[in-house]
Amino acid sequence: MKNSQLYKGSLNTIIMKLLEENGRMYGYEITQKVKLITKGELNITEGALYPALHKLEADGLLDVEVERVDNRLRKYYKLTKSGEKETVNRLAELEEFIKNMQTLVTPNINPDLQY
């Protein structure tokens, strides 16, 4: 990924969310889209991306279709049924995570919570 350690653990969620949104994507496309969306802040390295895609596929969350475009290989990934379900869970976890981190950073965001 990039500088701050914070992105560790979020790669799978990012991949799955993008696939949920775009139907199908190939690896290189994912790296470029993430770079665009985060205005260059997050650069997914190939060494992280490809093993992650392979693992998601092995876990039955992604399906692959290989295509040749401009005489170059592309592996299009899309969510399986199981992957779609899991994506819902992951996104819910992500929202909880973000909420919790915001609360930790600015605890008075939730004045009801006494500690």
Place this chain on the structure above:
Amino acid sequence: MKNSQLYKGSLNTIIMKLLEENGRMYGYEITQKVKLITKGELNITEGALYPALHKLEADGLLDVEVERVDNRLRKYYKLTKSGEKETVNRLAELEEFIKNMQTLVTPNINPDLQY
């Protein structure tokens, strides 16, 4: 930590923010406070916490004061000057991270961004 992988990489930032806020805390206190704030969602394990504290101390970001309370040992940690500066950076990174993740999850949060 807990279930979702997302918290990986955020432990140091959490520790430093809590210390910035509370002046000084001991390890066990940190675990309990985090549990409270996140309503039980995030449980920092000892195997993660203590090595993290030791490393932050070794890096000169934390100072320790050992005290005996109720005949039990406590190691109070607080930010050094250097640690205070670094905390500002880490929190800025965290905010950027959260923004980016929110954008990834709900890209239309920023309609100006075309891709």
Place this chain on the structure above:
DNA sequence: CAAATATACATAAATTTCTTATGCATAACA
């Protein structure tokens, strides 16, 4: 009052995730 739980620290082995470094191949650009 004995057993279980809470408080409080610590470390070591194994696992997971990611970085860094390569490698291969084609296309486009300068």
Place this chain on the structure above:
DNA sequence: TGTTATGCATAAGAAATTTATGTATATTTG
């Protein structure tokens, strides 16, 4: 024609965390 972009892959190493222990005292509970 050399560099950059596109597109995939893997392997070695680093870093953070989990899981499993270990030690010790205090408190609660049956």
